[in-house]
Amino acid sequence: MDIAGQKSSLSWAVNISVVLLVGLWLFPTVGLLVSSFRTSDQISTSGWWKAMFPSEQNLTLRTDAPELQVQEGNLYIIEGRLFAPDKDAVISEWGVSSREIDSYTAGDTAPLKKGGEVTLQADGSYRMENTEPFTGTRGTRIFVTATTPPEFTLRNYQNVLFDPSNSEGMAKAFINTLTVTIPATIIPIVIAAFAAYALAWMEFPGRALLIAIIVGLLVVPLQLALIPLLKLHNEIGIGKGYLGAWLAHTGFGLPLAIYLLRNYMVGLPRDIIENARVDGATEFQIFTKIILPLSFPALASFAIFQFLWTWNDLLVALVFLIDSTGDTTVMTKQIVELLGTRGGNWEILATSAFVSIAVPLMVFFAMQKYLVRGLLAGSVK
Numbered sequence: 001m002d003i004a005g006q007k008s009s010l011s012w013a014v015n016i017s018v019v020l021l022v023g024l025w026l027f028p029t030v031g032l033l034v035s036s037f038r039t040s041d042q043i044s045t046s047g048w049w050k051a052m053f054p055s056e057q058n059l060t061l062r063t064d065a066p067e068l069q070v071q072e073g074n075l076y077i078i079e080g081r082l083f084a085p086d087k088d089a090v091i092s093e094w095g096v097s098s099r100e101i102d103s104y105t106a107g108d109t110a111p112l113k114k115g116g117e118v119t120l121q122a123d124g125s126y127r128m129e130n131t132e133p134f135t136g137t138r139g140t141r142i143f144v145t146a147t148t149p150p151e152f153t154l155r156n157y158q159n160v161l162f163d164p165s166n167s168e169g170m171a172k173a174f175i176n177t178l179t180v181t182i183p184a185t186i187i188p189i190v191i192a193a194f195a196a197y198a199l200a201w202m203e204f205p206g207r208a209l210l211i212a213i214i215v216g217l218l219v220v221p222l223q224l225a226l227i228p229l230l231k232l233h234n235e236i237g238i239g240k241g242y243l244g245a246w247l248a249h250t251g252f253g254l255p256l257a258i259y260l261l262r263n264y265m266v267g268l269p270r271d272i273i274e275n276a277r278v279d280g281a282t283e284f285q286i287f288t289k290i291i292l293p294l295s296f297p298a299l300a301s302f303a304i305f306q307f308l309w310t311w312n313d314l315l316v317a318l319v320f321l322i323d324s325t326g327d328t329t330v331m332t333k334q335i336v337e338l339l340g341t342r343g344g345n346w347e348i349l350a351t352s353a354f355v356s357i358a359v360p361l362m363v364f365f366a367m368q369k370y371l372v373r374g375l376l377a378g379s380v381k
Helices: 011-035 040-045 155-162 164-201 207-217 222-236 242-266 270-278 283-294 296-311 315-320 331-341 346-375
Strands: 055-062 070-072 075-081 090-095 109-111 117-120 125-130 141-148
Touching (some): 040 055, 117 141, 155 346, 164 207, 164 296, 164 331, 296 346
Antiparallel strands (some): 075 125, 109 117
């Protein structure tokens, strides 16, 4: 039995549990951030946790095109470097055939299928010689095994945010997501605040039954209500636009909002409200001038939940934002489309995903101090 004022002997277990939970949350987020700054070659050959160390990669590179060849006496020469000037890589093995990519080492000379030979150095510089002119429109493929140093680039973000083939879709999806999220966060907060005040401080018949119904609605699965709600929206003409999505998010978020706010408001001092009524304040004045300012932690707590859930939502967007033109595509749906069109470009997918979670992260860290206070409201007396 612990003595009051003494530290529990199990506090170490609590600390370890907290560290593990934080690590489990940070692990994928940090991995996504690191991957968004890596090149596609590095992502395909090593995990993000090895980003700070040199990695060995199998690369397929091309020499310069035959049009750049020069004649030296009886020989036709093509010289160059396989790697970009800013890339410091060391070649250990290489080959001129995809079936034998490790036939030669740095400094060796290999014959070419179309005549001539090529000599490749460890730094990627090469020299091709032939007694006949090189033909074709493209350079010769060379397969190399190279050790490359850690490399980070902003090119992924430039492609996602400024490349017309990607940026137009992502920028519009970003605006569309804000268009859905902001009203879908504000509307249920406003409605739930009025309802929570009425259930907490106003006496009327059936109040206990309404509270029980709200608690029961907390366990109703979202998927059960989607199809009936969509049919209702289609019948009244709001099934394919922002209004339908706003109302859907509002309906699904209201039970939790009312439950949290009602529990918080019930815990507020009764004397303050009674004194305001004695002074002649109306219920609306009590609500706006006393209850709302005191309930800010609970309001912020629900706002965090609703904003994160709505921003990251895909299911409701797919059901209620049906648009073949892409005018109402949100970021989660845009990323799914990128998975289909650019499924092999993991650097683009990682960057797009991190861009999509940047706003929720900022909202969470800006308001997280109110989260626990709002969640624990009403749990103790």
